[in-house]
Structures are given as C-alpha cells and as structure tokens.
Amino acid sequence: MLIRRVDSWPLEHELSGFTEFDRFRRDLGLLLNGRQSQFRREEPPAGVFPLLHVTHDHDNFYVRSEVPGMTLDKLDVSVTGRTVSISGERTIPSENEHVRYHRQEREAGKFRRQFNLPSDVDSDHVQAKYRHGMLMVVLPKSESAKPRKIMINS
Secondary structure, eight states: OOOOOOTTOTTHHHHHHHHHHHHHHHHHHHHHHHHHGGGOOSSOOOTTOSOEEEEEOSSEEEEEEEOTTOOGGGEEEEEETTEEEEEEEEOOOOOOTTOOOSOOOOOOEEEEEEEEOSSOBOGGGOEEEEETTEEEEEEEBOTTTSOOOOOOOO
16 A cells, blocks of 8 residues: 655645644633733632523513522612612532532622613612522613604694
8 A cells, every 4th residue: 555645735735824823822822821820819700690681671671680599688789870780799508628529610709790771771660579599670761761652743
C-alpha cells in the first residue's frame, strides 16, 4: 500500500486561519483564567439569577421571577420611574462538614437584577406577591403611558 502526503490538499490554506484562531482563543482563555483569581470579588457573582419573565398588556407590566427558598425579609423589590430592581440574599443551608460534593450548582449570596421598562409605571399602586418560590410583581402603567383612542372629527 502506498501512502502519499499531498501538500496542496484542497482548503488546507483556508482552514489554517481557523487553527490559528483556535490557538489564539485557547491561549487568551488560559491567560485570562489565570489572572482572574486576582480580581475575584468577596461575594459570588449573581450571573442571571433570578430568571425573569416580563410581559405587559394594555394596563400593566407583569414581572414573574423564580426565587426558590427565599424568605420575605431577604427579598426586596423597588420601582423608580421605569426602573425595576429585584435584590436579595439567597442562603443555602450548609451540609455536614464531612460531605464532599459530587456536583454543586446552586449559588448562595447576594443578587440584584435591575432593568428598565418601555414606559413609566404608577409606583404608588405596584403589587408584589410571593408564593411557592415565585415572585409576581404587577406594575400598573402610568396614565400618560397608556394608549388612548383619539376621536376623529369630520
């Protein structure tokens, strides 16, 4: 059997750019991950916890958020103009000191989610309910933000 190396394999010159890019990405990742430990904060990053759904209808905005295992004294909702902020502190009971984790995905610590709505809300009439790990916030739209039907005169 004859094995022959072909130097001018089709697309070889085009793929070499991807190989160099992958090497650069890998080296950059190693560089950043190695230095990341110097810049760690004292509290764990919140990431995207808690997850949110924001919907609206003619009269209200609705925010639904999953915050399981929270107590009301560690959960805070505030509204200013168009900005809604949900913050709190999630604690996870510690296990036995002899326990070794196989997998640990739930994070504990302080979190804060802040986002803007498309229009102002009437902050005097905001309602929030917490039940079975779900936070539901009803934010009435301000009167100036509600669409109005305009009568056309002939």
